[in-house]
Amino acid sequence: MASAHDHSAHKNPDPDSGDAWVVAATGEKYWGRFGAAGLLAYDPDRGILLQHRAEWTSHGDTWGVPGGARHRTEDAVTAAFRETVEETGINTDSLTVITEYKIDKQIWHYTTVIARATAATVAADWNEETIEMRWIPLPEVASYKLHPGFRDAWPELLEILSAIS
Numbered sequence: 001m002a003s004a005h006d007h008s009a010h011k012n013p014d015p016d017s018g019d020a021w022v023v024a025a026t027g028e029k030y031w032g033r034f035g036a037a038g039l040l041a042y043d044p045d046r047g048i049l050l051q052h053r054a055e056w057t058s059h060g061d062t063w064g065v066p067g068g069a070r071h072r073t074e075d076a077v078t079a080a081f082r083e084t085v086e087e088t089g090i091n092t093d094s095l096t097v098i099t100e101y102k103i104d105k106q107i108w109h110y111t112t113v114i115a116r117a118t119a120a121t122v123a124a125d126w127n128e129e130t131i132e133m134r135w136i137p138l139p140e141v142a143s144y145k146l147h148p149g150f151r152d153a154w155p156e157l158l159e160i161l162s163a164i165s
Contacts, residue, residue, distance in 0.1 A: 003159075018069035018079075019139025021028070030108040031058060031069055037080040037110065038067020040157060041095060043117040044165055046135035053147065054129050055157045063145030064101065065112060076100055076111035088133055094118045098164055101157060103149070110149065114160060 018034040030036070041049040050063045066087040070079040077100075081092045095115040103110045123133035136144065138161060141154060 002096060011082075014071040016075075017051075018071050024105070024107055028105075028152075030105065032108065032110075034068050034070045034072050034074070034110070035076075035109040036067060037076040037083070038065035038112055039080040039095070040065050040101075040112050040116040041084075041090070041121055042098075042114060042136065042161055042164075043119075043121065046117075047117075047137040048137050048141065048161070049088075049090075049117065049123060049133060050141070050144070051126075051129075051133055052131040054131055057123075057129055057133065058090070059147045059149075061131075061145070062147040062150075063116070063136075063144045063149040066133075067110075067112075077101075077113050080111070080113040087127050087129050088123035090121060090123050094120040101153065101160060112153065112157060114157070114164075116164075123149075139158045149160040 018032045020033045022030045024035060051066045053059045053060050053062055053064060067080055068083040070076065077097055080082045084090050085092060095117055098114045098116055101112040101114060128134055138158060146154065
């Protein structure tokens with residue numbers, strides 16, 4: 001029997017919900033039938049806001065950006081903001097979208113929405129998917145145990161952040 005936190009247990013009663021795995025011919029699994037999106041909040045004074053993911057989540061006990069499956073009708077910004085509110089309680093009015101960074105796996109894609117944060121950007125009400133939220137200075141990010149997808153994207157994301165600083 002699947003646990004309450006096992007994403008494979010979802011039956012997708014809503015045909016517009018993206019909550020399901022996409023499986024590549026190689027066997028690799030990606031969360032989100034319509035792709036996925038996450039929010040990289042950046043404050044030049046504090047660094048980036050990362051989520052310490054709960055152990056039961058996919059790639060648990062790693063650090064990454066809040067995010068998740070896109071629904072059928074959502075664009076990346078809408079999905080990233082919705083997931084961020086659900087997982088962190090952040091008021092997205094304190095964020096200004098700067099750009100998007102997309103990884104395309106052909107059968108699935110992930111968009112990192114990069115947004116400038118203000119001093120008012122505070123994660124104070126996170127859900128069960130989150131152990132902790134922390135502002136991390138850019139030079140320290142690579143020293144954390146990062147979610148594999150975020151770890152692979154970090155060098156390019158750092159280049160983008162360095163260009164907008």
